[in-house]
Amino acid sequence: MTNNCQVVWDNCLHIIKRSVPPQSYQTWFEPIQPVQLENSVLTIAVPNRLFYEWLEENFVQVLRTSILQVLGQNGRLRYCILNSSNAHRSIPANKESSASVAVAEPPMVPGTFDIEKIKDPRIIPGIRRDKVASNLNPNYTFDLFIEGDCNRLARNAGLAVAKKPGGTAFNPLFIFGNVGLGKTHLAQAIGNQIVQQSPDKLVLYVSAEEFTNQIIQAIKKNDVNAFVNFYQSLDVLIMDDIHFLGGKQKTQEIFFFLFNQLHQSGRQIILTSDRAPRDLEGIEDRLISRFRWGLSADLQAPDLETRMAILSHKLERAGVKVNHSVLEYICYNIKDNVRDLEGIMVTLLAQSMLMSREVDLELAKSAILNFIKSPSRGITIEAIQNLVAEHFNVPVKCLSEEGRKRSLVVPRHVAIYLCKQLTNHSLKAIGKAFGGRDHSTILYSCRTVQDMMDTDPTFRANVEELEKKVKMSLMH
């Protein structure tokens, strides 16, 4: 069987090799190991989650083509992620990827707790523990959660709770902070550590939204008792994004009951929220006061040093080498959110691969532009005129003059177009800056450029390049 899967994978590689640049092939396909072939489902092992996401985002099509060619119409691909000891974890392929092709999602994506399980007579009463999924993402571990001043209290409290669930004063442990700062990661790291230490403990990770949906289903099916029984039997309840319960009275009522039951019997409760307990809206006071029984620990935006540590750690795991000055540049510019930090890294690697060039500072600068929401602040009409004139090698003053020479008309249209796109100036103000043209002339320029971009890819690339240059000129 092993041989078989090797042969199949080799054939796939043969096809893939023809369709991707050599550097990408080496980086993203050579490290893959075929693991199993069963009923036309080929399982491949990838080094880590980032690697998997990368493949899904960038190579889903070529993977699909190769699998279908080699295994036929029923061909499917499953991933498994190698853990540090190089043993692989098998993955249920019950979900197709977002591109709705024959590629399965890995298991680390927290699954949904299936309410049907509660009705399973083998589970209730006296739950069959091995039947219940914790919904934990195995990639969210303490090892991978880099410590910094921004998260020290929360991380250490989490470690203490993981060591002695229900046995510390930190019950509940209430982790709060802005989006993308690691609440879900930390909460799940606690769960993962507990499961690893004590496999017999029943740990459940559930988002408050999912919990609410389960209650709605249970009410519909007249199953609330079974639902409550199940939750009461947990040793550790991790509920993510508890602020979602705001305004949901019935859910809060059931949660209040469960909270008390679990807490009284010394079970551990871990909650996360986008704000401190006292700032929660639409949540009953009696719940808020219970949230404050244990420890509330916040996650702050990481400082430069921590951002650097997080990013370089992630790159190292992905087996990608990036120059120190590039790392510094990214971490210097992306300040508030670890998720964005990861996003930019993936964008950067993608661009480097697409263009078959090194990840250098120039590339980092342009990748960062995708993460800047409103570039309009600080960009002036004058700056645009200067850059456009320089780009087309024409004198700046010609942009504002009359004259129908094509070598001047195109730069003028482009400059006007960019002013409209990248600044908040009115048509009138733009017209004034271009030699007193009226607003319909400005609109005409914009439409012309848009039309040319739609029909001429080289022209489009040129304009987009200029657009980037303008935005970049702001960042030093």
Ligand code: ADP
């Ligand atoms: P939140 O739940 O607060 O919105 P997440 O837990 O989803 O944030 O974190 C967003 C991303 O940032 C995740 O991929 C997570 O692994 C990563 N992350 C956040 N903080 C850290 C950290 N201290 N070390 C390593 N990765 C982190």
Ligand code: MG
């Ligand atoms: Mg989260």
